[in-house]
Amino acid sequence: MEKNENLIHYLLMLGDNSMILGHRLSELCGHGPNLETDIALTNISLDFFGQVRSYFQYAAQLKGEDFNEDKIAFLRNERQYYNATLLEQENNDFAYVIVRQFLFDAFHKELLEQLMNSKDTTIAAIATKSIKECRYHLRFSSEWLKRLGNGTEESHQKAQLALNDLYVYCHELFAESEVERKMKESGIGADLDAIKHNYLAIIHQLIAEAQLKIPETIQRVAKGKLGFHSEKLGYILTELQYMQRAYPDMQW
Amino acid sequence: MVVSTKHIENQKLKEALYSVSDPEIPVLSVMDMGIIQKIQTKGNHVYLEIIPTYTGCPAMDTIAMDLKIALTEQGFESEIKLVLSPAWTTDMITDEGRQKLENYGIAPPMDSTSDKAALLNGKRLVKCTNCGSTNTVMVSQFGSTPCKALFKCEDCLEPFDYFKCLK
Numbered sequence: 001m002e003k004n005e006n007l008i009h010y011l012l013m014l015g016d017n018s019m020i021l022g023h024r025l026s027e028l029c030g031h032g033p034n035l036e037t038d039i040a041l042t043n044i045s046l047d048f049f050g051q052v053r054s055y056f057q058y059a060a061q062l063k064g065e066d067f068n069e070d071k072i073a074f075l076r077n078e079r080q081y082y083n084a085t086l087l088e089q090e091n092n093d094f095a096y097v098i099v100r101q102f103l104f105d106a107f108h109k110e111l112l113e114q115l116m117n118s119k120d121t122t123i124a125a126i127a128t129k130s131i132k133e134c135r136y137h138l139r140f141s142s143e144w145l146k147r148l149g150n151g152t153e154e155s156h157q158k159a160q161l162a163l164n165d166l167y168v169y170c171h172e173l174f175a176e177s178e179v180e181r182k183m184k185e186s187g188i189g190a191d192l193d194a195i196k197h198n199y200l201a202i203i204h205q206l207i208a209e210a211q212l213k214i215p216e217t218i219q220r221v222a223k224g225k226l227g228f229h230s231e232k233l234g235y236i237l238t239e240l241q242y243m244q245r246a247y248p249d250m251q252w
Numbered sequence: 253m254v255v256s257t258k259h260i261e262n263q264k265l266k267e268a269l270y271s272v273s274d275p276e277i278p279v280l281s282v283m284d285m286g287i288i289q290k291i292q293t294k295g296n297h298v299y300l301e302i303i304p305t306y307t308g309c310p311a312m313d314t315i316a317m318d319l320k321i322a323l324t325e326q327g328f329e330s331e332i333k334l335v336l337s338p339a340w341t342t343d344m345i346t347d348e349g350r351q352k353l354e355n356y357g358i359a360p361p362m363d364s365t366s367d368k369a370a371l372l373n374g375k376r377l378v379k380c381t382n383c384g385s386t387n388t389v390m391v392s393q394f395g396s397t398p399c400k401a402l403f404k405c406e407d408c409l410e411p412f413d414y415f416k417c418l419k
Contacts, residue, residue, distance in 0.1 A: 036392035036402070043394040050308025054336060125336035129307055132339065132418050140393055 007120070008059050009082070010183045012072070013225060014115075014123075015055035016083035019073065020233070021104060022048030023240055024091060033094050040140060041097065047133040054126045074244035078233055085224035086169035088232045095158035098144045099166050105138035106203050107173050110195040119187035142206050149210025156211065163207070164215040171219035173199075177226060255291040257283070265291075265298065268322040274311050275318075276397045279356040282315060286344030289335065298323055298330045303340045305418075306398040341419045353415060357381045359403065361417040380405035381412045390414075 025045035032038025056069040063072075086104060091097050112134055115127035148159040174196040176184075183189025207214060224230075243250060260266040269288065270281045282288055282302070290301035300319065304312045316332050323330040342361035345353075350360040359378050378388050385407040392402040393416075400413045 036394070039396070040392060040394035043398055046308040046310075046398055047306060048308070050304070050306060054307055122336070125339070126307075129304070129336055129339040132341070133306065136393070136416070136418075 004062050006179050006182050007188065008062050009179045010189055011055045011059040011062075011123075012080075013082040013177075013179065015052045015059070015072075016081050017087055017104070017108075018048040018055070019052040020081070020083040020236060021087040021100075022046075022052060023236055024087070024089075024100075025097075028091060028097065037094070044101070044137050044140070047130075047137070051126065051130045051133075054129070058122050058126070070244065074241050078229060078237060079227040081229065081233060081237070082225050082227060083233075084169065084172050085220075085222035085230060086166060086172065088224065088230060088236060089166060089169070090232060092162070093158060095148055095155070095162040096166065098141055098148060099159060099162040101137070102141040102145045102206070103166055103170055103203065105134060105141050106206070107170075107195065107199050108134050109138050110198050110202075111190050114190040114195065118189070123188065145206060145212075146210045149207075149212045159210065160212050163212055164217065167215045168217050168220040169222050170203075172222040172225060175222075175225070180225075253293050255293055257286075257288055257291060260291070262293070264326045265293070265323075265328070268326040268328065269319070271322050272315060272318045274305075275314050276311055276399075277353070277356070277358065279352045280345075280349055282319065284346050284349030284352060286346060286349075287315070287340060289338065296327070296329055298328045300330065300332045301335045302332060303335055303338065305340050309398050311397075342415065342417050343419065345415075354379075354381055357412060358400065359412060359414040361415045378403055378414055380408060380410065382410040383408040388412075 022045045025041045025048070028038065029042045029045075030038065032041055052073065053069055056072045059072055060067040060069050086100060089096070089100055109131070112127040112131040115123055116131060118124045118127065145159065148155045150156070174192045176192050180189055180192060184191050204214060224233075255262070255265070260269065269291075270283050272282050273280055274282070274285060285305065287302050287305060288300055289303050290299075292299040302312075302316065302319070312334065316334065319332055320330055345360070353360045359381050362377060376386050376388055378390075379386050380388050380403075382405060385405055387406045388403050389406060390401060391404050391411065395402045395413055395416075399415055399418075401416045402411060403414045404411045
């Protein structure tokens with residue numbers, strides 16, 4: 001039973017990352033800087049929600065009783081969401097959107113590549129499916145990062161500012177929680193130490209290609225993965241959960 | 253009884269399965285797309301396993317429902333299960349499906365290197381569905397549905413959809 005508890009918790013961690021970032025991107029629907037990027041960002045959002053459904057359907061199945069994907073997605077309190085703090089950061093401007101996306105896509109790719117070999121066959125299948133989408137996302141976000149960094153003086157400045165603000169949240173992606181350690185030891189979860197090495201090499205190379213500088217700021221102690229969030233998540237949940245709270249069990 | 257997806261003898265069953273298409277690409281049946289992975293029959297009962305093209309594609313729910321209706325209309329009872337493995341790739345689209353796509357005005361998927369070439373101003377390989385020229389450029393990596401990217405022909409100047417390569 002305890003094993004299932006950990007597995008469910010791990011599935012929520014994986015799903016929440018995709019859901020919270022997916023929600024942030026969905027906020028841009030109709031507000032993208034131009035039609036093509038607007039469509040791109042909402043398409044990426046849709047991919048994330050597809051992944052979320054797979055993770056939450058599996059978690060609901062493990063929980064049994066009358067749990068379903070919607071209850072897991074909409075009816076938890078703030079402390080019961082386990083996304084990393086990076087993903088709840090706001091869409092301040094297009095540079096923030098791209099830098100946040102890039103910092104996560106590069107991590108997500110390494111993570112999914114490991115999860116493809118998970119001993120849990122459902123997680124392995126979800127990862128095998130999602131990696132194809134993830135690679136496509138990374139291509140989009142890294143190309144845009146280079147375009148912004150090598151673009152005009154203003155685009156370069158904005159990209160650097162976003163990088164300075166968001167880079168401090170990267171460390172949390174690798175700060176292994178107890179659940180992640182247990183999942184790694186049982187061959188289900190990813191080895192975050194191994195990911196860290198590849199990830200930093202990749203982002204440092206791409207940041208250099210974009211003519212941007214790695215910020216020298218100290219990594220922030222972020223604990224989103226443990227359920228301790230910035231105030232930003234509260235605002236997200238207010239909007240995300242409104243319909244289910246106002247009209248319980250409503251179906252579209 | 254396991255039925256091969258390549259050769260369905262039961263005409264009624266074949267008709268039902270070929271009558272269902274992706275709502276966004278009506279010319280392409282679910283069989284052409286290769287999303288039906290397993291067909292089992294037991295008397296009047298049909299069991300299908302389908303795989304999603306994109307995880308978040310809203311068409312999947314519609315497709316499952318349309319399959320159920322089509323099978324019921326042909327007098328079958330059915331059970332349809334969405335499975336995640338094997339992961340769908342654009343290689344699963346049949347040759348007939350590719351031809352139908354092109355006739356419909358969506359350039360069929362090539363391979364990931366030609367996608368990348370288009371993005372990075374490399375060699376131009378994607379053929380315009382309007383005039384057949386390969387003098388085409390990618391306007392956007394993402395298009396009107398999760399499976400499409402947007403291209404433009406520089407000879408006839410028409411925009412067209414390209415079915416993204418997914419591998």
